[in-house]
Structure formats: structure tokens, C-alpha cells
Amino acid sequence: MNTRSKLAAAPYLLWMVVFIVVPLILIAVFAFTTTATCDAEGNILSEEALADYLAECEENETEPELTEKTIFTLQNILDVSKYTTVLINSAWLALIATVICLVIAYPLAYMISRMFYTRQKLALMLVMLPMWMNFLLRTYAWMTLLEKNGLINKLFGLIGLGPFNMINTQGAVVLGMIYNYLPFMILPLYSVMTKIDNRTVEAAQDLGANSFQVISRVIVPLSMPGVASGITMVFVPSVSTFIISRMLGGGTNMLIGDLIDLQFLGNAYNPNLGAAISLVLMVFIFLCMSITNQLDNEEMDGVLL
Incomplete structure (x- = not known):
């Protein structure tokens, strides 16, 4: 493929990347990730552990220190x-x-x-x-x-x-x-x-x-x-x-x-x-x-x- 052919194909390749490749990558990223809730030390809390932690904070009248982070998971596919x-x-x-x-x-x-x-x-x-x-x-x-x-x-x-x-x-x-x-x-x-x-x-x-x-x-x-x-x-x-x-x-x-x-x-x-x-x-x-x-x-x- 000569230089002129490459230049002619550039808009098409750019269109493919922006409107096909990038959306597919985003879908794959979303499909294999989830947002997990973590405590102040960065430990991932399950639903039961989160409920217990919130109940404990409410009982002690303290502000819960929680953060969120994205983790890899297969659960969405399952x-x-x-x-x-x-x-x-x-x-x-x-x-x-x-x-x-x-x-x-x-x-x-x-x-x-x-x-x-x-x-x-x-x-x-x-x-x-x-x-x-x-x-x-x-x-x-x-x-x-x-x-x-x-x-x-x-x-x-x-x-x-x-x-x-x-x-x-x-x-x-x-x-x-x-x-x-x-x-x-x-x-x-x-x-x-x-x-x-x-x-x-x-x-x-x-x-x-x-x-x-x-x-x-x-x-x-x-x-x-x-x-x-x-x-x-x-x-x-x-x-x-x-x-x-x-x-x-x-x-x-x-x-x-x-x-x-x-x-x-x-x-x-x-x-x-x-x-x-x-x-x-x-x-x-x-x-x-x-x-x-x-x-x-x-x-x-x-x-x-």
C-alpha cells in the first residue's frame, strides 16, 4: 500500500477506531468490572460486612469512612x-x-x-x-x-x-x-x-x-x-x-x-x-x-x- 492509499484510508480507519473499536473496548471493560465498597483501610466489604459496618457506625454515632474502587469480576457474565x-x-x-x-x-x-x-x-x-x-x-x-x-x-x-x-x-x-x-x-x-x-x-x-x-x-x-x-x-x-x-x-x-x-x-x-x-x-x-x-x-x- 503506497502513501496515497494510506492517506485515503486514514479517515475510514479513524472512524472505525472511534465508533467501533473504542465502544467495544468500553463495553468489555464495563462487563468485566464492578464497583466495590471499601473501608478506610482499603478492604473490600461484602454486602453483609457493609451492613454490619454501617450498623456499628450508627451505634457508635461515628461517620462511616467508605471508598469505592473498580475491580475485575466475572460475576456480571455469570x-x-x-x-x-x-x-x-x-x-x-x-x-x-x-x-x-x-x-x-x-x-x-x-x-x-x-x-x-x-x-x-x-x-x-x-x-x-x-x-x-x-x-x-x-x-x-x-x-x-x-x-x-x-x-x-x-x-x-x-x-x-x-x-x-x-x-x-x-x-x-x-x-x-x-x-x-x-x-x-x-x-x-x-x-x-x-x-x-x-x-x-x-x-x-x-x-x-x-x-x-x-x-x-x-x-x-x-x-x-x-x-x-x-x-x-x-x-x-x-x-x-x-x-x-x-x-x-x-x-x-x-x-x-x-x-x-x-x-x-x-x-x-x-x-x-x-x-x-x-x-x-x-x-x-x-x-x-x-x-x-x-x-x-x-x-x-x-x-x-
Whole structure:
């Protein structure tokens, strides 16, 4: 790399360090440290010892001499195991939303990729149109649709059904994930499918492949990079969301994002535990992405063979 290339890459590297590396280091530091209370001699006091010391000072009518210091600990990481159910529930709802997004987006992206260019632009604009609105506004709109006196229940009432309890449920949370993140599944699929050479499909048909075989043995394998990208772009924000679960789940369906938010901004203020949960979540997401990429590579190897 010459000097000019290094200078051109400097802003990007600086951005990476400031906004990615430094925050990750801070999260790791918070996750593996805690604030301990010490006596005047610097001895760390347990909760029982601290209570006894304060009681003794109160009895002797003396001012307690206490200090605080940051110490290394693994307890924050170990405490994350208490919230395994929340993590599993978050992953499960995110997986459901991701699968449904894939089922909806795949044929839609394929149809868009086979349209004329002018129609493709119109279809893509319609796909991206919801993304131009504020995220909170889009989610709030679904609150008004799903509530007991909302438009959907009113439509059911016209045919003598309902009202149904649709808001503050896991189904509402999944619906919010699908609506907000569906474009992130469509766009990478469309990007890959437009690059599939029609001559490849025609060659498969000339060799006697029927429509199902063309889709399953040609189009699907060649579109796997888009599938992998779409799964990542939908699953990652879905598993870590907290706005959707708070607004459409009513706080009764706590996800891992809600739990982290409580540790940093809520009544359960404990940034060290929040950092530990965030670190575990990042590792979990990294493993899921690694598995997805590995499956994608194996599928592409199968196509080459």
C-alpha cells in the first residue's frame, strides 16, 4: 500500500477506531468490572460486612469512612445466565420474523428482478417507501391498527367478528418486526437476483430442467449470498430491538433489548450487567452470522461442483 492509499484510508480507519473499536473496548471493560465498597483501610466489604459496618457506625454515632474502587469480576457474565429465557424468547421471535420475511421477500424479489427496468424502479420505490418514514411513527401506526378499537377490529366487527386482542401480544411484536425489517430482506435478494444471467436459466431449461428444478438447482443456489445477507440484516436488529416490543408488546413481552435498556436507563440501573448482556448478545449474533455464512459457502461450493 503506497502513501496515497494510506492517506485515503486514514479517515475510514479513524472512524472505525472511534465508533467501533473504542465502544467495544468500553463495553468489555464495563462487563468485566464492578464497583466495590471499601473501608478506610482499603478492604473490600461484602454486602453483609457493609451492613454490619454501617450498623456499628450508627451505634457508635461515628461517620462511616467508605471508598469505592473498580475491580475485575466475572460475576456480571455469570449473572447473564439468569436471563436465558429472555435471550431464547428474543431469538425465537426474531427467527420467526426472519423466516416469514424470507418467505415473503424471496418470490417478491424474484418478480421485481424480472420486471422491465422502469417497473423495477417503481417497485423498489414502493418497497423503500416505508423506510422514509420515522421508525417510531411506523411502529405507532401499527398500535392504532391493532388496538381494541382500531381499524382492523372495526373491519372484523362489520362481519360480526371480534373484537380480538391483537395488541400487547407476541404476534404483534413479530408483525412489527416483519413490517419494519422486510425491506432489508428484499433489497439484498433483489441485488443478487438481478445478477443471475438469464442464459444460465435457459441452459438449464435446454438440458431438460422443469420449472421446479430451475428454481431449486439454479436460482436458489445462486441467490444464497442474498439470502445470507438478508437473514443477517433482519435477524440482527430483530433480536436486539426494544422499541417494537415496548410499543406493540406493551412491556409484557420483554426481549433482550428491553433488558439492556433497563440496565442503562431504567429503574434497574446496572451498567456493568447491561454491558455484560450486550457482550453476550454480540457473541450470540456473531455465532449466528458465522453459521449463516458457513451454510452460504457450502451451498455455493455445491453449485460449483
